[in-house]
Amino acid sequence: MNTVIEAVGLRRSYRGFDAVRGIDFTVARGELFALLGTNGAGKTSTLEILEGQAAPTGGTVRVLGRDPFRERAAVRPRTGVMLQEGGFPPELTVLETARMWAGCTSHARPVDEVLELTGLADRRTVRVKQLSGGERRRLDLALALLGRPEVLFLDEPTTGLDAQSRRDTWELIRELKAQGTTVLLTTHYLDEAEQLADRLAIMHQGLIATTGRVADVVAERPSRISFELPPDCFLGELPPLAPMGVTRHETVGRTVRLETRDLQRTATELLVWAHHAGIALRALDARSASLEEAFMEIAKNIAKNLDTEGTR
Structure with a gap:
């Protein structure tokens, strides 16, 4: 099965507000797909549906060929999820947190291995409340990797990391992709998407403005x-x-x-x-044009089109 993630006509509404307004995209096995957009574009709402945290208001989604919400028990053990914020018990140490999470994970890899992968081996005895913001993000990533996921959802994975930690995280993501992991990434760092993504989609106000290879999106400018x-x-x-x-x-x-x-x-x-x-x-x-320039122009054009439609 080449297509690992598929969204068709995907919609999500909250009390009359359309956060996602009917989008279509696919992600192939072993591909890194970046979902970009301004705040409120609908990225996180889309991710929550793909992760099985909520059912769509309309349309369909499939992850590994299954409905991630209705068939969560079959899909969740094969996916890893890194949320924007983990919310771990502050009094537990890094090692205790990882062991607790491993106990809830099917076929978990060794805790020491995942802490080494994410650069937290020397912080294992430190309590979560004493970690820096960047270290907490690395712990979030470590727990997402415990189950050796086939599909990895990364929601703003490098927020709060220093420059070296960001690049270390990029290298780890590249290694995971090289091993066949399919990655869906959201990020506000456009250089991150340029460095990592095979393809991307740019969202604005619940719609996908453009999608394609990074080089092709940039070449249009x-x-x-x-x-x-x-x-x-x-x-x-x-x-x-x-x-x-x-x-x-x-x-x-x-x-x-x-x-x-x-x-x-x-x-x-x-x-x-x-x-x-x-x-x-x-x-x-x-x-050459940058992804940032392409992003800003696309967002501006969609906003202009929506304003025009609203005045008709």
Whole structure:
């Protein structure tokens, strides 16, 4: 079975408020799928349904071929869940907490092994209430991994972690994926999604705005080149911009900013022109669009469309 997670027409409402408004997506075995969106986009509501914590208001979901809510007893032992906040007993130590959780987990892996995996081996005797926010997140992850899950749900897994701990967590997630674990991730860190995701979906106000491979989503947005012209050079001296692939340009003082759909061609022709003209382009910067830029533009366009529909 290649498709491990499937949502079709998924809806979830709370007392008349539509948190999820009819979405469709699939996640393949061994894939890491990132579900992105602004606060209130419907990510956590979607995750709760997939995790079997709630039934959908409409539509269907399947995890490992089963309904995660109605067939929870069959699905839950094969999944790992890392919530936004664990809520563990504060007086227990890390080791006691892990042992307690292992006692409720089918075929749990050794506690020492999972604490080592998540960098908590040297904190095993520390009480939960004495852990830092980042250490608590690592404990959340450790408990999610105890059952050797086939499917792993990660809800904001690196919130509160320092830079090194975040990268260590990324490496662990990559290792799990390489071993065949299917991962569904929500995160506010767009660089995290760029680093880890095979595919992603961007949600806004309960809808999926776009979905696809990270590179494809980013490629839909223009690349940018910026530079400063020397005092004795003017924009009109540049070669015609449209034949270079430039779709938009602006100047702010001596700074020129170009947008292009063909970064390599535009940058090459610009540099060749500057070389032959003997001009130094100061503060030269050329870069592809980022996922953050794509995310903000998509969210803005959906909000604009919804506002337009609301005024009809």
